[in-house]
Amino acid sequence: MTSNGHLLHARSRGLPASLAALAGTTGFAVWAAARLDGFLDPDRRVPVVALAPLLAAAVIGVSLRSPSEELDGTAVRPWWPRRLTQLAGLTALSAALLPLAVLGHPEVFGPPAMIRNTLGCTGVTAAAAVLLGARLSWLPAFGYVSAVYLGSAGAHSGAATVWAWPMQPGTQPGAWAAALGAFTVGGALYAVRGARPEGPRGGG
Amino acid sequence: MTGLRVRHRGTVALDSVDLTLGTGVHGLLGPNGAGKTSLIRVLATVARPSAGRVELLGRDTAGRRALGEVRARLGYLPQEFGYYPGFTVREFVAYVAWLKELPAAGTPAAVERAVARVGLADRADAKVRTLSGGMVRRLGVAQAIVNEPDLLLLDEPTAGLDPEQRVEFRELLRELGASTTVVVSTHLVEDVAAACTEVTLLDAGRVAYRGTPGALAALGETSGGPGDHPVERGYTAALRAHRATEAPR
Numbered sequence: 001m002t003s004n005g006h007l008l009h010a011r012s013r014g015l016p017a018s019l020a021a022l023a024g025t026t027g028f029a030v031w032a033a034a035r036l037d038g039f040l041d042p043d044r045r046v047p048v049v050a051l052a053p054l055l056a057a058a059v060i061g062v063s064l065r066s067p068s069e070e071l072d073g074t075a076v077r078p079w080w081p082r083r084l085t086q087l088a089g090l091t092a093l094s095a096a097l098l099p100l101a102v103l104g105h106p107e108v109f110g111p112p113a114m115i116r117n118t119l120g121c122t123g124v125t126a127a128a129a130v131l132l133g134a135r136l137s138w139l140p141a142f143g144y145v146s147a148v149y150l151g152s153a154g155a156h157s158g159a160a161t162v163w164a165w166p167m168q169p170g171t172q173p174g175a176w177a178a179a180l181g182a183f184t185v186g187g188a189l190y191a192v193r194g195a196r197p198e199g200p201r202g203g204g
Numbered sequence: 205m206t207g208l209r210v211r212h213r214g215t216v217a218l219d220s221v222d223l224t225l226g227t228g229v230h231g232l233l234g235p236n237g238a239g240k241t242s243l244i245r246v247l248a249t250v251a252r253p254s255a256g257r258v259e260l261l262g263r264d265t266a267g268r269r270a271l272g273e274v275r276a277r278l279g280y281l282p283q284e285f286g287y288y289p290g291f292t293v294r295e296f297v298a299y300v301a302w303l304k305e306l307p308a309a310g311t312p313a314a315v316e317r318a319v320a321r322v323g324l325a326d327r328a329d330a331k332v333r334t335l336s337g338g339m340v341r342r343l344g345v346a347q348a349i350v351n352e353p354d355l356l357l358l359d360e361p362t363a364g365l366d367p368e369q370r371v372e373f374r375e376l377l378r379e380l381g382a383s384t385t386v387v388v389s390t391h392l393v394e395d396v397a398a399a400c401t402e403v404t405l406l407d408a409g410r411v412a413y414r415g416t417p418g419a420l421a422a423l424g425e426t427s428g429g430p431g432d433h434p435v436e437r438g439y440t441a442a443l444r445a446h447r448a449t450e451a452p453r
Contacts, residue, residue: 004298004302005298008295008302009299011291012288012291067287069286070248070282071280074249074275074280074303075304077303077305
């Protein structure tokens with residue numbers, strides 16, 4: 001029953017659908033990167049390195065929703081290990097799959113940049129799930145990365161390597177620190193608090 | 205519980221509530237917004253009071269360790285329990301048993317027993333999404349009793365049940381109440397009259413009346429409150445009497 005219980009828990013969190021969506025995201029990233037001819041001109045990979053982690057983070061964020069928040073609240077088992085496992089597992093899978101789309105050129109927009117953006121976007125999304133609920137958790141990361149994508153072209157200051165982390169080359173330490181910080185804070189927040197309840201809670 | 209105060213969405217849902225509940229079936233009655241669901245949620249340990257002390261099954265629920273022990277011994281059917289459509293009846297009840305940390309060896313038998321008690325044995329392998337509203341409600345009761353709880357909390361358990369199912373459910377309530385503390389929130393006075401050993405009437409977050417269904421019915425007969433059922437007349441009479449005493453405050 002214990003292993004069966006873990007399987008039921010994975011199904012209760014929609015894991016099969018999430019895995020399928022992450023595989024689809026990877027396929028889309030590989031297809032998009034090939035069309036951009038990014039191997040000859042690595043800078044042209046930026047849209048893929050920015051967009052694919054966002055899509056993966058959105059898939060992960062939506063999967064953090066629980067359909068039975070009230071019943072979850074009466075569980076004897078502590079939730080934080082399960083939340084952490086779900087978030088870390090799906091993030092690790094994304095970080096392993098998405099770099100396949102941008103192999104080579106690790107110094108600019110290759111696998112390191114893809115992994116960093118996956119961690120950063122997932123961290124922001126996990127924090128948003130705690131504050132806004134899982135359903136809208138993708139929105140802040142989407143807004144932030146879009147704003148940075150559109151607005152960071154002319155920014156070259158030292159601070160820009162931190163706040164514009166999604167658009168930095170893969171070797172930039174400041175961008176890595178920002179993304180890792182976002183993942184650590186977002187992951188810890190989600191593990192401890194869980195996604196914000198969204199279901200109806202009667203007031204009768 | 206003593207001096208219980210609960211806030212919900214910026215308003216006071218329960219205020220200065222003192223209650224002691226023993227073995228038996230306790231009916232919670234009251235108008236919409238009276239605080240019935242808030243009280244059940246506090247008893248289920250999913251909501252925390254802003255003031256007051258709650259002791260369940262002999263343990264103060266303020267402590268984290270006590271919370272786990274209490275949760276293992278309680279069953280809870282929320283108003284909206286949010287099932288997993290892709291699960292079968294058996295899988296859903298087994299999943300809740302797992303969350304309750306029931307011993308793995310005894311879980312399959314406990315699941316079969318709970319499913320049979322609510323009359324869903326013939327649908328045990330049916331997907332939850334194929335069940336009718338009444339069946340989903342019975343599934344909710346099955347998950348609440350899978351651990352054979354010492355404290356069973358049911359929020360509107362008969363909503364969506366047809367008359368025959370309600371009669372059967374009352375029988376189950378009486379059976380459970382013989383050895384368990386059962387708290388049932390409901391709007392249906394017939395359920396209270398038929399199955400409850402005690403009634404607590406809430407109004408605007410306060411206890412307006414406590415007594416047996418028989419005493420509530422007698423109150424209705426003597427006070428002449430409106431209603432089609434003796435308990436219904438008692439309900440309106442008790443509410444009016446409470447509001448008359450609260451008004452000057």
